Amino acid sequence: MTLTVPTRKPPTTTESVFSVSGLWKVFGPKPERIPADPELSTLDPAGLRARTGCTAAVRDVSFDVRKGEVFVVMGLSGSGKSTLVRCLTRLIEPTAGTIAIDGEDVRAMDRARLRELRRHRAAMVFQHFGLLPHRTVLDNVAYGLEIQGVGKSERRERAAEFVAKVGLEGMEKRRPGQLSGGQRQRVGLARALAVDPEVLLFDEPFSALDPLIRRDMQDEVTRLHREEGRTMVFITHDLSEALKLGDRIALMRDGRVVQLGTPEEIVGSPADDYVREFVRDVPREQVLTCRTAMRPASAAETATGPAVRPDATVAEAIEAVARAGEPARVMDAGRCLGVVDQERLLGVVAGVDAETGGGATTAEAAGTAGGAAPAGATAVPAATPDSPAATPDSRTAGTSSPAGKPAPAPGKAASAAGKAASATGRPAPDRRGQATPPGPRTSPEAV
Numbered sequence: 001m002t003l004t005v006p007t008r009k010p011p012t013t014t015e016s017v018f019s020v021s022g023l024w025k026v027f028g029p030k031p032e033r034i035p036a037d038p039e040l041s042t043l044d045p046a047g048l049r050a051r052t053g054c055t056a057a058v059r060d061v062s063f064d065v066r067k068g069e070v071f072v073v074m075g076l077s078g079s080g081k082s083t084l085v086r087c088l089t090r091l092i093e094p095t096a097g098t099i100a101i102d103g104e105d106v107r108a109m110d111r112a113r114l115r116e117l118r119r120h121r122a123a124m125v126f127q128h129f130g131l132l133p134h135r136t137v138l139d140n141v142a143y144g145l146e147i148q149g150v151g152k153s154e155r156r157e158r159a160a161e162f163v164a165k166v167g168l169e170g171m172e173k174r175r176p177g178q179l180s181g182g183q184r185q186r187v188g189l190a191r192a193l194a195v196d197p198e199v200l201l202f203d204e205p206f207s208a209l210d211p212l213i214r215r216d217m218q219d220e221v222t223r224l225h226r227e228e229g230r231t232m233v234f235i236t237h238d239l240s241e242a243l244k245l246g247d248r249i250a251l252m253r254d255g256r257v258v259q260l261g262t263p264e265e266i267v268g269s270p271a272d273d274y275v276r277e278f279v280r281d282v283p284r285e286q287v288l289t290c291r292t293a294m295r296p297a298s299a300a301e302t303a304t305g306p307a308v309r310p311d312a313t314v315a316e317a318i319e320a321v322a323r324a325g326e327p328a329r330v331m332d333a334g335r336c337l338g339v340v341d342q343e344r345l346l347g348v349v350a351g352v353d354a355e356t357g358g359g360a361t362t363a364e365a366a367g368t369a370g371g372a373a374p375a376g377a378t379a380v381p382a383a384t385p386d387s388p389a390a391t392p393d394s395r396t397a398g399t400s401s402p403a404g405k406p407a408p409a410p411g412k413a414a415s416a417a418g419k420a421a422s423a424t425g426r427p428a429p430d431r432r433g434q435a436t437p438p439g440p441r442t443s444p445e446a447v
């Protein structure tokens, strides 16, 4: 597997857009009894089905989606991703728990308020595009504005702007049938963007696309996110896509979030054997950073050697160390946080760094995994506690902040800072050979 994981800018905010707590969705007879019953709620999926005929698609899930972040929900087919994201705007009615958007209780919203939420505040992009076949590209993009009641000339003007933004200039008059899959998904993206939603919800938008077009679309999302800083919730069952796009990733299994963390946390400190197996093939040196790999510097080391940023990948540091023939200093704002030497860097590649610095898994991640902290959730920082490297900072703050919150999300222009070093034109990420998920349950309310 080859990855191009964008280097991320230090996060800037912890403000939440969505705030989800104790969320359950149970399908089947008398679903509300399941979350409330300590015996039934702890049954495994097969046991629950046998006892009650119910499926708990989402089980006691809690998380915040922060303003400006790309929050990825990842998991195998049937793990509850679509159900979870549909519960956010009540396209599926939750069975128990709370959901707030900007502090407003979504479960208490009446029909009119819900419609407003879906039309203005949270726009959805579907796997199968959900386009209107008899309408032109321009009119498809304008559709969301039309149902918002925006006048014809204004909506066409705005639609044209977003058609251009997604790279479809000149195709305004075509119908969806005259477009490729990738182009159709760009129309879907433009339509969602045109209503200027606070948050974009993507349900496996690229899984119907072939790998090259898929990569183009991923780059498009990264670009749009960088330019606009819009909050995104992105569902995928593709690990490399999750690692590439996500500021944070919630990994689901059987309806539960088994780990929530940055790509580096998920790869560096898998919460359990399931996650470990999931990330087994990931090239660690392309995901883990110098902040994780470094050790304290001796007095002599702080004065010499090449400099690398704390968020430079281990792969980048390997190149710097190999060229210089000596350890690299991890520098932040003129301060030497520590050093990465050959031993540390090779340890990351070999996966034998776990005991000394496998990254940080947040307290929030442990909290969202349905109660008890998963094994391995408490990370040991790479540096000793009294070294400068152990100072809480933007990437590791989550392990030590009083609220137990992990590093907040990047805002506008996120990740631009480190782009030069990481955009090395590596080949497209591999796809894991997982089952193609079924098509989404498209709702006309969602546009």
Ligand SMILES: Nc1ncnc2c1ncn2[C@@H]1O[C@H](COP(=O)(O)OP(=O)(O)OP(=O)(O)O)[C@@H](O)[C@H]1O
Pocket: 027, 028, 055, 056, 057, 075, 076, 077, 078, 079, 080, 081, 082, 083, 084, 237, 436, 437, 438
């Ligand atoms: N309307 C429904 N009635 C009964 N069970 C359902 C319903 N919708 C989903 N489920 C079940 O809930 C579980 C989660 O389904 P969901 O569609 O959320 O999974 P997913 O992670 O999105 O999977 P995929 O990657 O295949 O899209 C599955 O076991 C599914 O069979």
Ligand SMILES: [Mg+2]
Pocket: 081, 082, 083, 204, 437
């Ligand atoms: Mg799904």
